[in-house]
Amino acid sequence: IDDFASHAQMGWGRAPPPPVVEATPRPSDYIEAQMAIYLVVACFIILHFPRRMGVGGFKLAVASAAYKVATSFGVEEDATATVALLLAVPALFRLYQFVITLLATFPLQLTFPFVVDLIPRFAITAENFFKADGATPEVAARRKASLEGLQKGWGVKFEKCLDFGKELKTLISDVRFTSGRCFPPFNQVVNEYLDPSMALAKTNGPEVIDIDGNKALDISGSYGVNVCGYEAYKGFMAEGWKSAKDKGLYLGSLDETTRDNIKMIKAVSGLEEISFHMSGTEAVMAAVRCARFNQRKSLCVVFGGAYHGWWDGMQPSAGNERTPQDVLQLKDMNRLALTVIASRASEIAAVMINPLQCFHLNSSPPSDLVLQTNNRKVGANPGYGAWLQELRQVCTDAGVLLIFDEVYTGFRVAPGGAQQVYGVKADMVCYGKTLGGGLPVGVLCGKKDSMTRADPKKAARVAYVIGTFAGHPAVMGSMNAFLTWLNKETTAKEYDNMHSLIEAFILKSNKAFKAQGFPLEFANWFSVWSMVYTEPGRYHWMFQYFLRDAGVALSWVGTGRCLFSLDWTQADYDKLLERILVACAAMKAGGWWEPPRVSVKKSIGLEFAAAIFKSLVGFA
Structure with missing residues (x-):
């Protein structure tokens, strides 16, 4: 019956379908x-x-x-x-x-997180200190006698300063940090002989006078603040106090002085809005936060080796215990970097540049702490302006903010800073240092749509960027005095005159060094300059101590970065060259510039390899 029904359903004369067989996968x-x-x-x-x-x-x-x-x-x-x-x-x-x-990506950003845990702190022994370059016993003896002579002389010349420095090292961590001024393996022995601490009594023109009464020509520039000359800042600060003394400590309200400052800063920056902060680092922090908030993107781009303050959020490599995940550190003046910015525009809120990088492209700020041999490479890069123009266009096309960190370069290279020098307009500009007229300050300038702290459509979405002492009456007063000076018709001529004197000084100095056989030459970018060593050597960092002995005041980075101010006269430049030549003669007489008898790079490599090995096997 089943077969009959089946045939009837399919039609008579047709064969039944084959049975369904499950396929084996x-x-x-x-x-x-x-x-x-x-x-x-x-x-x-x-x-x-x-x-x-x-x-x-x-x-x-x-x-x-x-x-x-x-x-x-x-x-x-x-x-x-x-x-x-x-x-x-x-x-x-x-x-x-x-x-x-x-x-x-800048190579150091990739390697530093691994290298920092690999390389141990180690010191060259006292026995090898004077012959780290394979020096003969005679040269090593000269070096030891030279260092002992400096130690003895400083004990008399800087007696009060040495006592003062010894006390401060037990009280202030900054002093302990900055007391190491040479290539680290040499620090331990050097510190047993010399302490370059200076206790300031007063300034007089370009000279600083310590508590022992010693006068020194200052080329430290007070970390970039001293653009106009110390006497000028005394005047600015006096005007600031005069303006603020009747207002007292009343914060949170603005006054006419602040309004006038805003108008003058807007004219200099070419931007629409201003906010006040307490330091250049704070201005950078504010810029990054505002950029991310208003762009609704998280990434920021910086370029190789550039310094943007001590905030760990913008230090992607050396000097930072926390590697920021939202900062890309790219190679400067690199075409592929422009491609990265364009292709990742949907993620990048801002690109921040420090114009000072053109003086030491794709490397950290020059310092005697990293002076292993004649490895210092500095000098103004003629193509940097064209690169900035191209970067500006890429950022514009990509909808990415371009931020100029002019904390250091603003008002130093020109009244209008690097924007004026290179003819490039930024979307945001950070100022600091000298703008306070001698008092602490940070200023952020930007276009209106990049400076907003509150979302017009989201009530709870705000960028909390404020500060208690921002706009302090005394700071506003001294700033007003500085900006008033900046707007004088004669100010631009003062800058031109300074640049002419500096160029002549650099040329004259380099001729003198070559004529007298010293392995030294100077390079500059406007009023920023550096001492460059032309021959290999393991003791170039010693030169900073002979300069101090000769009456030249340096910052803790030694001969890496030096600065001139507008008040220097021809006589001051001549006096400085005389003192530098005295230091050169002492350096040479002490045997510190004797040619190495072994490969410097090989020696350093072997020392680091030995230290790493000892650390790994537990002997260090």
Whole structure:
């Protein structure tokens, strides 16, 4: 009966269909399905690379777990492959972004997190201190006698300063940090002989006078603050007190002086709005926060070796115990860096540049602390202006803010800072140092839409960027005096005259060094200059101590960065050269500039390798 019914249903004369047999899945089918799922997971990983580089172990573990979970479900391979294909295009673009970012990244940002834990602190022994370059016993003896002579002389000349410095080192951590002024392996022995601490009594023109009564020509520039000359700042600060003394400590309200300052700063910066802060670092912090808030993007770009203050949020390599994940440190004057900015515009809120980098491109600020041999490379880069113009255009096209950190260069290189020098307009500018007229200050300038602290559409979305002492009456008064001076018709001529005197000084000095056989030359960028050593040597950092002995005041970075101010006369420059030549003669007589008898680079490499080995095996 069943057969009859079946034939009737299908039609008479037709054969019944073959029985349905369940197909046994082939191993290759499982492999194809798993590969498709794996491709989906891989695409997700690539699409969500961390904003810097690499994939952390935690992310790899999560990805592996996700893959295992995905493959445990019965997902049709065709559907999975389709999803994978849809994800592949953006994933490949993300991979492209990752690769070009990696290639354009400043090498130190990649290596420093590993190197910092690898290299131990070590010291050259007293026995090897004077012959680290393979010197003969005679040269080593000369060096020891020279150092002992400095020690003995300083004990008399700087007696009060030495006692004062010894006391301060037990009280102030900054002094202990800045007391190491030479290449670190030599510090321990040097500090047993010499202490360059200076206790200031007063200033007089370009000279500083210590509590022992010693006078020294100052080329430290007070970390960049001293643009006009110390006597000028005494006047600015006096005007500031005169303006503020009747107002007292009343904060939170603005006055006419503040309003006038805002108008003058707007004229200098060419930007619409101003906010006041207490330091250049604070101005940078405010700029970054405002940029991220108003752009609704998290990444910021800086360039190799540039210094933007001590805030760990903008120190992507050396000097920072926390590596920021939202800062890309790219190579300066690198075309691939421009490609990175353009391709990652949806993530990048701002690009911040320090114009001073053109003087030491793609390297940290020059300092005797890193002076291993004649490895200091400085000098104005003639193509930097064209690079900034190109960077400006890329940022404009990409919708990325361009921030000029002019804390150091603003008012030093020209009345209008680097914006004036290079003819490039920034979206935001940070000022500090000299703008306070001798008192602490930070200023952020920007376009209206980049300075907003409150979202007009979101009531709870605000950028809390304020400060108690911002706009302090005394600071506003001294700032007003400085800006009033800046706007005088004669001020631009003062800058031109200073630059002419500096160029003549550099030329005259370099001729003298060459004629007398000293391995030294000067390089400058406007009033910023550096001492460059022309021959290999392990003791170039010693020169800073002979300069101090000869009556030249340096900052804690030694001969790496020096500064002139507008009040220097021809007589001052001549006096400085005389003192530098005295220091050169003492340096040479002491045997410190004798040619190395072994490869300096090889010696340093072996010392570091030995220290690392001892540290790894537990002997250090």
